Amino acid sequence: MTSFSAPKGVPDYFPPTSASFLAVREALAEPARLAGYGYVELPVFEETALFARGVGESTDVVSKEMYSFNDRGERSVTLRPEGTAGVMRAVIEHGLDRGQLPAKLYYAGPFFRYERPQAGRYRQLQQVGVEAVGVDDPALDAEVIAIADAGFRSLGLTGYRLDITSLGDGSDRPQYREKLQAFLAKLPLDEATRTRANLNPLRVLDDKRPEVRALMDDAPLMLDHLAAETRAHYEQVKGYLDDLGVKFTENPRMVRGLDYYTKTTFEFVHDGLGSQSGIGGGGRYDGLMEQLGGQPLSGVGFGLGVDRTLLACQAEGLTPGDVTRCDVYGVPLGETAKSRLVGLSGELRAAGVRFDLAYGGRGMKGAMKAADKSGARYALVLGERDIEAGVAQLKELATGDQQAVPLTDVVTTVRKALDR
């Protein structure tokens, strides 16, 4: 019989790591709720054209990393590679852009990119994201960045930094782009890089290869070519970040892989995860709504990588969500005792006590061993003698102290012992 393995590049999480995974996702989402963002639950797949138009045909994500397929009705659909396009589609479709603005939304869930897997790079990845749509206020850029920062900080992470820059917009980027292209044309670049330079010249700026990096030393930078208006916007974002106490590094060579970004862009970088160092990123996307058939409204948001943030936590020795999964462990001796403990399990759990018991008819010794491994604070031992006496033995595992508790008082006694 052949067995199965998970699809290539897809992580499985199980205890205890899965508890950390959930805790990370929660920690990243909580600051968004505190800032008035409402949860949206959106489909995991969309019409392929949405991403092609929203994310941009020239991006790697669209041109070679999408999980696309035809459904039974011969419609081309794609497992979402990122969140913003889908949120914008929903905003437009349901008219949220006609209500009070900004519309502030957050989401969490899986995304898919068909890439060669690597440390911290998966074909199914989890992100937490926010989008603030409809108001072009630099304070919103700063708010979004501060939300992400608060999430990372609440996990206890310290080994990350925040890079920010401005990519300009329609008013100044085309001129800059030409200037950069002229500069690149004079460089001795290999063919792959040359192709990339033609597709999106900005991308060559953050090439990791030292030889390319050296060539780019004198490259013109967008930050030096911002129009007065985009520069003012950028300066205000930085000012608000100072107000918020969010520390950042200006990185004029930072580039984002999605076409829709304008003005402010940012990236959170951590050193502990191998080569894939970005744990979150985002920015402003002022042309996207219109591009997708909506009103010409601005927007700003981010996507944070849950998997990578978990790796960052592990690199820093943090174990979020590290709680014992059992308070009391039942040790039944014999069928009558087992039946009584099964009954008690319902009552205890209803009272908020995490209760587990030895299933499978293990002996006393094995059951006690299991109690120990469960991490429970107490073992609840029940045998024939106890039942005759109308009691159960409550044993504190750390100290070995044991007391007989009347069976009718077990729930209240346990709750008192656990202080809840």
Place this chain on the structure above:
RNA sequence: GUGGGUGUAGCUCAGCUGGCAGAGCACUGGGUUGUGAUCCCAGGUGUCGCGGGUUCAAGUCCCGUCACUCACCCCA
């Protein structure tokens, strides 16, 4: 898509120049009646990734193949 590394027990791995497949951890049972963590004893599993080749003999050498992994590209 392009390079490098690794495939041996459930997990982490050892196995030198070919000569009977191993350790630690984990798991299970036991160390006289109904008490765990420590300690002692016992126990099991292997198509040595798969297919071919060389050889008296292959986990070990050669060829192919698949998988995993790290890195480039790119990104969360």
